[in-house]
Amino acid sequence: MAKEKTNPNYKVIAENRRARYDFAIEDDLECGIVLQGSEVKSLRQGGANIADSYAAVENGELWLVNGYIAPYAQAKTWGHEERRRRKLLVNKREMSRLWSATQREGMTLVPLVLYFNHKGFVKLKIGIAKGKKTHDKRATEAKRDWQRQKQRLLRHDT
Numbered sequence: 001m002a003k004e005k006t007n008p009n010y011k012v013i014a015e016n017r018r019a020r021y022d023f024a025i026e027d028d029l030e031c032g033i034v035l036q037g038s039e040v041k042s043l044r045q046g047g048a049n050i051a052d053s054y055a056a057v058e059n060g061e062l063w064l065v066n067g068y069i070a071p072y073a074q075a076k077t078w079g080h081e082e083r084r085r086r087k088l089l090v091n092k093r094e095m096s097r098l099w100s101a102t103q104r105e106g107m108t109l110v111p112l113v114l115y116f117n118h119k120g121f122v123k124l125k126i127g128i129a130k131g132k133k134t135h136d137k138r139a140t141e142a143k144r145d146w147q148r149q150k151q152r153l154l155r156h157d158t
Contacts (some may be wrong), residue, residue: 023129
């Protein structure tokens with residue numbers, strides 16, 4: 001992933017920062033997304049939000065549900081619907097793996113990052129996740145605070 005960040009075409013559009021707090025991410029997968037022209041132009045301007053969205057496997061297809069892409073002002077008549085369901089593109093093997101993962105108890109598909117890859121295509125990284133309980137969230141927060149404090153102490157010693 002470090003290679004992609006140095007590429008001038010790589011650009012993060014929207015990130016679901018809350019997902020890593022609310023869910024324990026077990027595995028992640030990059031997938032394509034079917035968009036209309038006005039949606040791509042809106043994404044180039046940075047108008048998207050995937051914080052409240054999720055991915056669902058329905059009838060052998062993968063869908064992004066409740067993802068928000070802002071309307072494109074110049075596309076007056078032929079604009080797009082902001083919160084429509086968008087089809088995600090994965091191959092059959094990945095689809096069966098995702099479907100079997102969601103059939104397990106407590107597992108869900110959470111969008112993590114929406115970005116332009118090095119070729120300029122819009123990609124969505126989804127994670128196979130399990131919801132965290134409140135005590136797990138507190139433990140994660142305490143661990144993060146301890147790491148921050150440790151870094152601060154090491155910085156002052158040198």
